[in-house]
Amino acid sequence: MTAFQNVRFILTDVDDTLTYESSLPAETFQALHDLREAGYIVVPVTGGCAGWCDQMARIWPVEAVIGENGAFYLRKDEQGHVHYRHWEDAAKQKQLQQKLLSLAADALQLVPKARLAKDQAYRLADAAIDYNQDVSGITKEEVAKIVSVFETAGANARPSSIHVNAWFGSYNKKMMALKLLKDCFDLDAEKAKEQVLYIGDAPNDEPMFEYFPISFGVANIRKVWDSLHHRPRWVTQSSGGYGFAEMADGLLSGDMTSAKFSLA
Structure with a gap:
């Protein structure tokens, strides 16, 4: 103890x-x-x-x-x-999120079975791609492709148990x-x-x-x-x-x- x-x-x-x-x-x-x-x-x-x-x-x-x-x-x-x-302040946060959503669209072209998370409309800062919540059958290799799109653009990207969450910032x-x-x-x-x-x-x-x-x-x-x-x-x-x-x-x-x- x-x-x-x-x-x-x-x-x-x-x-x-x-x-x-x-x-x-x-x-x-x-x-x-x-x-x-x-x-x-x-x-x-x-x-x-x-x-x-x-x-x-x-x-x-x-x-x-x-x-x-x-x-x-x-x-x-x-x-x-x-x-x-x-x-971050609200204006910068929103600007960065719009850039993330553009990258998310690129990621979804690479892995069409993935989807933007259904709660994206209620997010203030990040982008979330659903690979294991309301969709299934996405491989580890495909998750890695999604992560790579964001990281190549200088964003952070981390898989949770259900989403790939991506954000800009320290x-x-x-x-x-x-x-x-x-x-x-x-x-x-x-x-x-x-x-x-x-x-x-x-x-x-x-x-x-x-x-x-x-x-x-x-x-x-x-x-x-x-x-x-x-x-x-x-x-x-x-x-x-x-x-x-x-x-x-x-x-x-x-x-x-x-x-x-x-x-x-």
Whole structure:
């Protein structure tokens, strides 16, 4: 339990980390409530769109939400008002997004089976190409082609478990997480390494796995294990939201043993 005794913050991916087969299990939502009641500060860190993040910030038992792979964070104040903090100013953000959408059109010509994500209209900064949400049958090689279109143009592109998210700028999940922790909780980057637990499942979580020593993957991360340069330290026995609930139960009970979680 020594590694976990200073943990105050739970930062978590959403798709296929909190969810399971596109749904949020009751056990997972209860785990979020239980962690909050125990005094942990829970922050979803997702590639998900601004519209989805706004709903999470308003309704879920979380303290803040980081969206679109770090383009912004949202936090609800004591009066229930949600405030946005963006990495870029709004005008520049919109200009860059239009360039990304043009690149997305090029990528879709190379991989016609892929689609622009259905939530694209609710995104503020990035472009998201669906390769495994409402479409299927797209190979790893085709995903790599999509990524290459954006990277060749100087953009960042990272596959989540369902989308390829692309953006221009120096931010990522880690950079915005450190900014939020400093802005809202006065936690500096070095102390964050002791006080933050991160849990995720996909290549776009690698900056978090690399930076935070206390890191988990839910069991379905094994599907992409060989492609990861930076891996979590522990892996749960269960997949998706059930793996998250398993981690939360271990943390709350004080039983974070090797019998429950495997070292990566």
